[in-house]
Amino acid sequence: MSTIAVAPGRGPDESAIRIPNYLNTGTTLRSWLLTTDHKRIALLYFASLTAFFFIGGAAAVVIRLELATPQGNLIGSDTYNRLFTMHGIVMVWFFLVPAVPNTICNFVVPLMLGAKDLAFPRINLLSWYLFMAGGLLTVASLVAGGVDTGWTFYTPLSTLFANSYVALAALGVIVVGFSSIATGLNFIVTVHKLRAPGLTWYRLPIFIWSLYATSVILVLGTPVLTIALVLLLVERILKVGIFDPALGGDPLLWQHIFWFYSHPAVYIMILPGLGVVTELVTCFSRKRLFGYKFVAWASIGIAVIGFLVWGHHMFVSGQSLFASLVFSFLSYVVAVPSAIKVFNWTATLHGGWIRFDAPMLYALGFIGLFTIGGMTGLFLAALAVDVHVTDTYFVVAHFHYIMVGGMVSAFFGALHFWWPKITGRMYPEYWARTAAALMFFGFNLTFFPQFILGYLGMPRRYHAYPPEYQVWHVLSSGGAVLLAIAYLMPLVYLTWSMFRGVRAGPNPWQATGLEWQTPSPPPKENFATTPVVVRGPYDYRDRAAHPQHG
């Protein structure tokens, strides 16, 4: 069994003992920008993603303020259209897709596997530069005057009608796609090759299974998006008829290719969240996961079936009746593995010793919101109901419940859970719990009214709207303000805690995973000696945690 260096205690005289860790070995700018240490690259991603999250969020706030009154009187309709487009593009490709994989996973996956780094450390760094290049192109399109096609770039609007910087933004998304592919590939190889001795597949934390499924989608799905966007550029710039019928193209072709990527992309965004929640629920209920194998294979099931349901975005588009019937059926099938996960988490709580630390609050919030998001997906998969609610606020509410209520909650849960590992410090618990509660409340106030709006027939992407919808919009806008405040809170107290937080020690949650068996913050090479794994994850017996290594 390996002896592992223990971090200094919580004494006031902490600067006296400077144990080398990944943060203090090398402090020049160069040592950061050229680093191949997965932990530092994760922090580079953290910084960039935070910026994008607030750019996308600012757009959302302006949108919600505009919608407080039925007349479009705060901003013009062209500005409005550019804002929701930017909100979508930035949030999807520059926050949600990379959120957990590139930040949290980048940091903790090698630690969880008992590895020194990812399989390809330099590709990991390259992936960050690609991400930034794509981000700069997209921001450039924003600064130049914006894009007004919606993040879905529907043709022929995007190819021959939109008078905005479509090509620049599309290029940005193409470039960031390569970053996704590189990241996905890196994780797949890492999980196959760099597991510590004794860490068999069924001893992997579910978080790794989820990330593995995510990476498979990233690698198989993203190239399809790249192809779609290249075709779009060809038609837009060279006027070659691909999508526009006036040039002999087919507008529905775009929708097929785009959703072939973008539906699986929904799972790219949510699967890591499902992994996070599994880690949190087991750790804070001090219990083994109920139905480990079912939860693990459910991730793979979602990734596979997720590729076969894209047509559910096209029920009213003119797609054939038979195709719609098949896609509706498969959309119900893909909901089953998600349901399995929710049931297993609930069963895990049974008979546990449940603690309500901030990460657990985010996880519990996730379960509630994700369940509502998933259940409203069942409404949308029902063909006749979809005809009425597709392209309305019902859809907007549905996917925000999954993406924001689900994924963003999971992101914050993960952030709080691994924060002590990343920084070596604890955040103020009171503020963290308050932020979690405010996020939950603000979220529901923002998005629940949108289900009602949608069923009433309020279409999405409307700058102005008939006055009978106003009351619901006002509630939603009020919620958005609360939500904005809630999202700013962690920015403040987490930053504060980096300097003033109490020293965390290696394993503040008494968790079982390998990442907790090394000091916080971890040394550059992660482990003094490679740990040998002797048991599965989540081995909490009689409230005591039995670490995975011996």
Place this chain on the structure above:
Amino acid sequence: MPSVTFWPEQAGSYAVEVDWLFFGLLLVTGLTFFLLMFLLVRFMVRYREGSRAERDLSGEKGWHWEIGWTGASLVIFVAFAAWGANLFFRLYQPPADALEIFVVAKQWMWKAQHSGGQREIDELHVPVGRPVRLVMSSEDVIHSFFIPAFRIKHDVVPGRYETLWFEAVKTGTFGLLCAEYCGTLHSGMLGRVVAMEPRDFAAWLDAQPGSDGLAQEGAALFRSLGCSGCHGPGGTVRAPPLQGLYGHPVPLADGRVVTADERYIRDSILLPKAEVAAGYPDIMPSFAGQIREEDLVRIVAYIKSLASDAPPSQVGSRTP
């Protein structure tokens, strides 16, 4: 203070059934959700860290729970898929006696053409109690024709005809919205549907500055565009007669047989090379880009009006 609405009006024959399906989903998912939340909260309270509750984990082994909830979810889901599909199926089967109206969408307005030649913009007058079938096309980008009170919606796609049918069951004025984002004034692409008693509807039609009817207008275009030079009785080239075409099967040169519906007629005019009638040379020129959507509608209406005419005998049979 504006009034609060909780439920959209039910004004179309389809609305009631869609609402039932919605209620069904609401009931089942709602009950499941509350059961789940009840269990979550109960476990959270009972098994909180400090509680002394008995922790009996003996019942946790075995696959029966997993099989149970997986199976139950699947059965319920399949039932809903079938229910939704069954209703949806009907949207694809317009009754034979439906009143036909052409709708042309463009950035950012709705134009409707009745078979009598009456035209309206951002309004659609229809009789109650009679199925109405819309034949829709777009002049530019994709739009989506949406009447919440009828619970129907369908995309209007450039380059093709899409159809949709409904039956208004009560008189009144109902919102018509564009549901597919279509550029700057997407949110201004609003109209209204006016459902009237059949008597009133007939009177309304009479009062419109109409013409001799869409088909008559189409006949004039058919001559002025030079179609009649080939397709007319004294044609100089061998072109198929268009009498008796609509609604009938057409053998194509590549061996397929298609039904001559609106789409076929439209494509024959704009993309003549795509589907060539068997036994004829493919010399018909394409009219793509030369005929406005609204005129195309007139020509299609004209060719449809020939459906019941017998083909002139001197041209002979259309089967090769």
